[in-house]
Amino acid sequence: xxxxAKGLTYTYNxxxxxxxxxxxxxxxxxxxxxxxxxxxxxxxxxxxxVQHLNALIKVTGxxxxxxxxxxxxxxxxxxxxxxxxxxxxxxxxxxxxEYQLFAETVEKxxxxxxxxxxxxxxxxxxxxxxxxxxxxxxxxxxxxVKDCSPFELSxxxxxxxAIAGVIVTKPEILILDEPAAGLDPLxxxxxxxxxxxxxxxxxxxxxxxxxxxxEIAENCTRAAVFSEGKVVMEGKPAEIFRRGxxxxxxxLDVPTTARCAMLLKERGIRIDTDFTCDDFAEKVLALYxxxxxxxxxxxxx
Ligand SMILES: Nc1ncnc2c1ncn2[C@@H]1O[C@H](COP(=O)(O)OP(=O)(O)O)[C@@H](O)[C@H]1O
Ligand SMILES: [Mg+2]
Numbered sequence: 001x002x003x004x005a006k007g008l009t010y011t012y013n014x015x016x017x018x019x020x021x022x023x024x025x026x027x028x029x030x031x032x033x034x035x036x037x038x039x040x041x042x043x044x045x046x047x048x049x050v051q052h053l054n055a056l057i058k059v060t061g062x063x064x065x066x067x068x069x070x071x072x073x074x075x076x077x078x079x080x081x082x083x084x085x086x087x088x089x090x091x092x093x094x095x096x097x098e099y100q101l102f103a104e105t106v107e108k109x110x111x112x113x114x115x116x117x118x119x120x121x122x123x124x125x126x127x128x129x130x131x132x133x134x135x136x137x138x139x140x141x142x143x144x145v146k147d148c149s150p151f152e153l154s155x156x157x158x159x160x161x162a163i164a165g166v167i168v169t170k171p172e173i174l175i176l177d178e179p180a181a182g183l184d185p186l187x188x189x190x191x192x193x194x195x196x197x198x199x200x201x202x203x204x205x206x207x208x209x210x211x212x213x214x215e216i217a218e219n220c221t222r223a224a225v226f227s228e229g230k231v232v233m234e235g236k237p238a239e240i241f242r243r244g245x246x247x248x249x250x251x252l253d254v255p256t257t258a259r260c261a262m263l264l265k266e267r268g269i270r271i272d273t274d275f276t277c278d279d280f281a282e283k284v285l286a287l288y289x290x291x292x293x294x295x296x297x298x299x300x301x
Pocket of ligand 1: 012013020021022040042043044045046047048
């Protein structure tokens, strides 16, 4: 299912003396099959936008469609939209989702997500099978953790349980708001591997919100940059990070590879990279092999 937002606007506390316009006309299309990144500094509207995608926030201005028109899709601006069904197909992992674990056991917590959105599944054995599959997908041993209290687990394990509670419905679109925030480097890497392992199977499209530009450069098919409630850049990570100066002027970071490319450019060495580490190293090695490193380049004086 393709996601299409047109002129999407949203204001918090519209009738209060202090309204806060979080979205000021977002136009964005995310195709089925993408691993899409959403970037932008704090307060740019990223969370407000993604919460619209599974109707946690209802559309109050503009258009938002997921999938085709009619049976095959959802018009989220339509009050008659089947929001329950939509939420089983568009899963949402909040920022720091582990804070929302609440049940006595891991098994009950994950089963809650299923019972909530897939009311057609009632058989306890069937529920247990789904829970087991979800926990194993996130790399946890079902037998070892199912009867634990979620609160006994480590931070990384808690986050996995929270993610299991969302993917237990096998959503076709999975949205994650800052999924790697607060994890150590190994935890981040494992999380990205997990997302890639489900992407392309039952989970067709992944949308991540991230502050980490390296994460976007390494993992995403395309990305959009939010600023002040609007999309100000959109494209493949390579296209976005080629505009590094603009990103820096928006107060955003650039991937480490882009920083290196900028430093080299100042020395007259151009690296035409897609900003993944592998590609960057390849391009540097190619220049080195040609004996060009340090000798030629567009800006050399
Ligand atoms: N619950 C809320 N009540 C009032 N204003 C809010 C609320 N949530 C977000 N905002 C405001 O909306 C704007 C966008 O916030 P948000 O979507 O959370 O941005 P981001 O996720 O990019 O940091 C900010 O100005 C923020 O202060
Ligand atoms: Mg946010």
